[in-house]
Amino acid sequence: MQDSVLYIIVFIFGLIVGSFLNVCIFRIPRGKSIIMPSSHCPSCNTPINIYDNIPILSYIILGRRCRTCGAKISARYPAVEAANALFYIALIWRFGIGWHTFFYFMFASALIVITFIDIDFQIIPDTITLPGIVLGLAAGAFVFPDPFLRWSLLGYKGSVIGAVTGFLSFYAVAVLSRGGMGGGDIKMMTMVGAIMGWKSVLLTTFLGSFLGSIWGISLMIFKGKGRKTKIPFGPFLAAGTMITLFSGQEILHWYLRIR
Numbered sequence: 001m002q003d004s005v006l007y008i009i010v011f012i013f014g015l016i017v018g019s020f021l022n023v024c025i026f027r028i029p030r031g032k033s034i035i036m037p038s039s040h041c042p043s044c045n046t047p048i049n050i051y052d053n054i055p056i057l058s059y060i061i062l063g064r065r066c067r068t069c070g071a072k073i074s075a076r077y078p079a080v081e082a083a084n085a086l087f088y089i090a091l092i093w094r095f096g097i098g099w100h101t102f103f104y105f106m107f108a109s110a111l112i113v114i115t116f117i118d119i120d121f122q123i124i125p126d127t128i129t130l131p132g133i134v135l136g137l138a139a140g141a142f143v144f145p146d147p148f149l150r151w152s153l154l155g156y157k158g159s160v161i162g163a164v165t166g167f168l169s170f171y172a173v174a175v176l177s178r179g180g181m182g183g184g185d186i187k188m189m190t191m192v193g194a195i196m197g198w199k200s201v202l203l204t205t206f207l208g209s210f211l212g213s214i215w216g217i218s219l220m221i222f223k224g225k226g227r228k229t230k231i232p233f234g235p236f237l238a239a240g241t242m243i244t245l246f247s248g249q250e251i252l253h254w255y256l257r258i259r
């Protein structure tokens with residue numbers, strides 16, 4: 001298959017999944033089913049027709065408004081769809097075609113859902129992280145026996161050691177900070193460890209803390225927020241995870257060389 005055709009198919013697939021992620025982001029923290037009923041306008045509750053539910057296009061065609069009540073549709077919906085599609089393109093470009101890439105699709109989508117639910121509700125839902133841990137361990141045994149990240153321990157053992165590293169390090173921080181770290185963060189990093197191994201846990205933690213500190217300091221300087229302002233950590237950990245997934249190997253090599 002020609003590369004351009006492949007990328008177009010992957011992009012459209014990413015948009016469609018992204019549309020489903022919007023449903024997950026809205027419904028999971030509200031305890032609603034993600035399968036039934038079909039999408040509704042959050043303002044007037046009218047079911048949205050299939051032809052009005054095309055990722056990105058409908059948002060533009062409808063002039064950013066609900067067809068029935070005219071309520072403004074948040075720009076987040078097309079943004080989530082586009083972000084998911086772009087991640088899929090980047091993943092297939094970086095990792096090629098294979099089960100491992102398909103698995104990374106699910107992983108990236110899970111991180112997007114975690115990010116927005118954590119921003120909205122300051123929780124990281126078990127519905128995402130617990131199946132993620134199980135799938136990550138299974139993938140370690142069946143999908144990633146081949147050295148996909150050569151700098152991490154591989155296979156089933158690598159997954160278990162990664163999961164334990166993620167769990168213990170964040171559990172320790174939670175105990176030491178007396179509740180500064182939530183249980184959701186612990187489970188999220190257990191999932192990251194199961195999927196990416198123990199070195200990735202350390203690098204992700206470092207990158208996440210670094211990005212989170214920059215954000216926190218900016219809030220203090222530019223918005224006059226106090227030290228005690230609570231910032232959800234999930235989005236920064238998710239960003240750190242994606243950076244690690246794409247270039248963790250290069251970052252570690254670079255770090256070991258300059259040290």
Ligand SMILES: [Zn+2]
Nearest residue numbers: 041044066069
């Ligand atoms: Zn409406």
